[in-house]
Amino acid sequence: MRKYAVIYQSVLLENLQYAANVAIGFFTYFVFIFIFIKLWGYMYRTPEELIAGYTKEQMIWYVMMTEMLYFGSNANVVAGEVAGDIRGGNIAYRINRPYHYTLYILTKYTGEWSVRLPMYAAVAAVIGAVMVGPLPRFRLITLPVMALCVILGITINAVFKLCISLFSFWIEDTAPFQWLYNKLILVVGIMFPVEIFPKALQPLLKLTPIYTVCYGPAKLIVDFSPAKCLEIVAAQVVYLAVGCGLMVLIYRKGVRKLYVNGG
Amino acid sequence: MQVIRVEDLSKTFRVKKKEKGMTGSIKAILHPQTEKIQAVNGVSFTVEEGEMLAFIGPNGAGKSTTIKMLTGILYPDGGRVEVLGVDPTKKRKQLAYQIGTVFGQKEQLWTHLTPYDNFRFFGAIYDLSERETEARIEELSERFALGSFIDTPVRNLSLGQRIRCEIVASLIHKPKVLFLDEPTIGLDPVVKENIRSLIMQMNQEEHTTIFLTSHDVGDIEKLCRRIIIVNAGRIVLDDSVEHLKHHYPDKRAADTQAHEKAAENGDSLSISLEEIITEIYKSEERIAEK
Numbered sequence A: 001m002r003k004y005a006v007i008y009q010s011v012l013l014e015n016l017q018y019a020a021n022v023a024i025g026f027f028t029y030f031v032f033i034f035i036f037i038k039l040w041g042y043m044y045r046t047p048e049e050l051i052a053g054y055t056k057e058q059m060i061w062y063v064m065m066t067e068m069l070y071f072g073s074n075a076n077v078v079a080g081e082v083a084g085d086i087r088g089g090n091i092a093y094r095i096n097r098p099y100h101y102t103l104y105i106l107t108k109y110t111g112e113w114s115v116r117l118p119m120y121a122a123v124a125a126v127i128g129a130v131m132v133g134p135l136p137r138f139r140l141i142t143l144p145v146m147a148l149c150v151i152l153g154i155t156i157n158a159v160f161k162l163c164i165s166l167f168s169f170w171i172e173d174t175a176p177f178q179w180l181y182n183k184l185i186l187v188v189g190i191m192f193p194v195e196i197f198p199k200a201l202q203p204l205l206k207l208t209p210i211y212t213v214c215y216g217p218a219k220l221i222v223d224f225s226p227a228k229c230l231e232i233v234a235a236q237v238v239y240l241a242v243g244c245g246l247m248v249l250i251y252r253k254g255v256r257k258l259y260v261n262g263g
Numbered sequence B: 001m002q003v004i005r006v007e008d009l010s011k012t013f014r015v016k017k018k019e020k021g022m023t024g025s026i027k028a029i030l031h032p033q034t035e036k037i038q039a040v041n042g043v044s045f046t047v048e049e050g051e052m053l054a055f056i057g058p059n060g061a062g063k064s065t066t067i068k069m070l071t072g073i074l075y076p077d078g079g080r081v082e083v084l085g086v087d088p089t090k091k092r093k094q095l096a097y098q099i100g101t102v103f104g105q106k107e108q109l110w111t112h113l114t115p116y117d118n119f120r121f122f123g124a125i126y127d128l129s130e131r132e133t134e135a136r137i138e139e140l141s142e143r144f145a146l147g148s149f150i151d152t153p154v155r156n157l158s159l160g161q162r163i164r165c166e167i168v169a170s171l172i173h174k175p176k177v178l179f180l181d182e183p184t185i186g187l188d189p190v191v192k193e194n195i196r197s198l199i200m201q202m203n204q205e206e207h208t209t210i211f212l213t214s215h216d217v218g219d220i221e222k223l224c225r226r227i228i229i230v231n232a233g234r235i236v237l238d239d240s241v242e243h244l245k246h247h248y249p250d251k252r253a254a255d256t257q258a259h260e261k262a263a264e265n266g267d268s269l270s271i272s273l274e275e276i277i278t279e280i281y282k283s284e285e286r287i288a289e290k
Helices: A002-016 A023-041 A054-072 A076-087 A101-132 A140-169 A175-191 A207-222 A224-256 B021-028 B061-072 B092-095 B115-127 B130-143 B159-172 B189-206 B215-224 B242-254 B254-264 B273-289
Strands: B004-018 B035-046 B052-056 B077-081 B099-103 B177-181 B211-214 B226-231 B232-240
Touching: A002 A101, A002 B115, A023 A054, A023 A076, A023 A101, A054 A101, A054 A140, A054 A175, A054 A207, A076 A140, A076 A175, A101 A140, A101 A224, A140 A175, A140 A207, A140 A224, A175 A207, A207 A224, A207 B092, B004 B061, B035 B061, B035 B077, B035 B211, B035 B232, B052 B061, B052 B215, B061 B077, B061 B177, B061 B211, B099 B159, B115 B130, B115 B159, B115 B177, B130 B159, B130 B189, B159 B189, B177 B189, B177 B226, B189 B211, B189 B215, B211 B215, B215 B273, B226 B242, B232 B242, B242 B273
Parallel strands: B052 B211, B052 B226, B099 B177, B177 B211
Antiparallel strands: B004 B035, B004 B077, B226 B232
């Protein structure tokens, strides 16, 4: 495990040099949140009104948290970089090392979001406190389990995106599939909580990665309950196990098909 | 002791074919066509421990594909490979601890980190202890004279400095076999000479086996005792550099046409290794055309 800790440390060192660049994205994040604050402001007629079981503050905090996850865990390493490595042949120079390529990529990605996410979390907390008000049922004691849930969510998302990228061993371009996956997560999980959608659709949505990637962690932050927490973490563990199994299987099959340009 | 054993190795690639223009693009979508390219075709050879071997050939001859099969990156379609008694396709990770690779046209170093941080990173990757890594960095840093730039980010180094660091990074775990794929490409003559001396020194002091591919005849003359020339995926020559240099001109002299032509022009029949290699490439090209 020491080698993966060193990979993580090296990426962290590298990314800390460019921490200031992350701040450029704060403006876009602020614009998104500002639009949603206004939008939900019009939708809620009275402060006590509930929509799909959420108060106005909870609804806005939900969007702030999912957007924070989206902006703070930019997955370019697991999507564009892996697909580019396979297509361009650079993967040849990464796989002849004594580590597992997929774990190398996931560790590298973890090193990247470890710098970005805390910065976005701090910005989200400030915007929330100033423009929305404190989270109604938030308790500091639940923070560690929420953090665990967030980390699991980000990792599951990375594993699924990596699975899509690994299809580059067979097909020319995986970008359209990444686009579809991103849009599914964005529209169904990030902008609106699952409860907004028709009741008949909700069980189906809970079977998709959306439930474990963004809905679950954000739901726990805005409306924590031990039972819900257990349900979400259990689902995340199952999803992570299935995702990792798939990832290893696709990688093992794919690496045998490797064709490196220029020999 | 043989460290590399290759028997009847072959590798075929399927390359997509597309006709010209928009019509060709549409046809390629509806009826995709592929062409079989035999990159390596029945190659067999062995390499002894501590040997410095030049594995050369024209572009597209199958050199890099062979190296990638020897290092476990590509899977052969046929034949057998054994490097240090290990089958690279089955135990790539185990083999990785015992071999080093330098690809002159690719970077393995993290460009935003210093060479020192990079070496520590590679030490950990190869499961060296902190103490072993530090001792090895000190030893190699002295040997490769890295002292003045070991704490400068790699992105700010000159190409010559970077290649020296690339070689050190691939030696950090004391590999038994070092694969060098065009290590001196793009370097000026002084830096090239310096790199060659360092490789030579390392081979003598650590008895590392060197498997070199290069288009630079200077690399081959300075470093290697044995040369293998490949073309169209086949071995066309496997000889010692000395033997080739001394006997190829005799063979050439036996060719009456060449002899007469040289006499007419008043040329000497003694030729350089570069000319010998060029002639072999050209004769292979002529055979292929026929």
